[in-house]
Amino acid sequence: MPDVLTNRQLNRATLARQMLLERSQVTIPEAVHFLGGLQAQQSNDPYVGLWSRLDGFTHEALTALIVDRTLARATTMRGTLHLHTADDLVGFRALVQDFLEAMWKSNFLRRFGSEDKAKVRRAGVRILDRGPITSGELGKQLKAKFPTAEALSLSVLLQMSETLIQVPPTRIWGNGAAPLLTRVENWLPPARPALTRTDLVRRYLAAYGPASINDMQIWCRLTKLSAEFRALDSALVVFQGEDGRVLYDLPDAPRPAADAPAPVRFLPLYDNAYLGYDNRRRMLSESDMKRINIFENFKPAVLVDGVISAGYVVSRRKDAARLEIEPYHRLSKKQVREVEAEGEAFLRFMEDGAASYTVEMQPFVA
Incomplete structure (x- = not known):
């Protein structure tokens, strides 16, 4: 029978992986890569998240990496904005593309009128390739060509079907302007390493384990990941949660003692340290x-x-x-x-x- 891990033991493991048990000396790109991206719905969320995780972090250091395109912000996991390394972004986006398109269909198809999706996408790409543009202006220009659809359904279709980058000077510290969007093809070099579902399982467990299959599926919104976990079976260790859940982890990943000291940390409005799980009791008490x-x-x-x-x-x-x-x-x-x-x-x-x-x-x- 697998060893049972208490919620407090899981908590300390999460804090250690998330660089919240002590501030890390790694570089900003190394941290963003290891964490599988940072939730970035709010402009300042990545800044807050990294300040609490990295020793000596400054606003200017992160802004410089966004400006020089080492890091980029786009819609990926859960249909939410994340800040990724340039090498990671396209791979993460490709894995969740089907989910994003299904998300658009569920929320916007009935507001799309009688328009043709393929024609809207082609028109949107032409607009985006003229230069960075806000989502509101993109929707307005598309609405003029496709009048039976709501403007928001048109702009979101482009955001869910094309990988759109939020480009500086918007969405950096101190700039509250509406984000400017451009296609990833206009912003990042074309050659990017592929990312498989099995790769993603390993990376999730490294940064969030021990965790269940459902935990990972909530984090990324991929489904039917049991096959990937089974394929990695011999490379993983198995535990059991207090409630009987099966938890998986990498053998050599840190699992500190339950009484390891945990410092006070301030998190941003959205942070995957707690959003990255189905069962969040490791981060939030039952009471x-x-x-x-x-x-x-x-x-x-x-x-x-x-x-x-x-x-x-x-x-x-x-x-x-x-x-x-x-x-x-x-x-x-x-x-x-x-x-x-x-x-x-x-x-x-x-x-x-x-x-x-x-x-x-x-x-x-x-």
């Missing part, structure tokens, strides 16, 4: 999961002792920066001090150049 639906609370998370323990809001009025933290359960005085200390460093990162910084820990309300 908090029952008491509050954190995943619909729309507040980025604070990790205390490795688990989601609070949400936060950053604000700035003139030169006064403020960080408000709302705890989801009672924290000890020592934990509060640790949150406040990390919070001040985080606020200075988020609002560099402010004249004053205030961290406010709100009282816990049961």
Whole structure:
């Protein structure tokens, strides 16, 4: 019978893989590659995620890598925006392409009128190849040619059928403008390594294991991955979760002790450290999961002792920066001090150049 891993043991394994147990010395591209991309729905999400993971991280370093095309942002896993290395992006996108097209059909086909998808795609490609354009303007121009469809259904069709890159100067730190889009063929060199489903299983387990097949399928939205796990059977170790789930892992991947110290970490609004699983109890306690639906609370998370323990809001009025933290359960005085200390460093990162910084820990309300 496989060894049983507690949720706390799984938590420490995830933190170690996700570079959240201690900040890593690896380069930004190495981190983005290892993590299989960073969720990037919000412009600043990758910056926040990497600040909490990498020693000495700066805004300027990540921006430079986006500008020089070492990294690029596009729609991949789960139909959401991710920041990938240039070498990874096309391979990840190819694997989830069928899911993206099915996602468009489910959400937009009834809003597409009587238009011909192939004609819309050809027209959209011609527009995109003239130069970077916003999604809104793309939809507007397509609507003029295909009047029976809603503009949004037209622009999203192009985003789901073509790999569209969000190009700088939009979607970098400090730029809140609507993202400019171009086709990947106009932005990255054509020769990129292929990525197989089996490759993806190995990479997922390296960064997220131990994990179940369903965990991985939620992370990437691929289905029927049992065959790939079976093909790797002799190369994997098998565990069991507290609830009896079968969990897979790479033999030599780190699995720290359950009592390994876990520092306070601030995560972005969306982060695969918790979104990358079907069963998220390793990152969120059972009691908090029952008491509050954190995943619909729309507040980025604070990790205390490795688990989601609070949400936060950053604000700035003139030169006064403020960080408000709302705890989801009672924290000890020592934990509060640790949150406040990390919070001040985080606020200075988020609002560099402010004249004053205030961290406010709100009282816990049961």
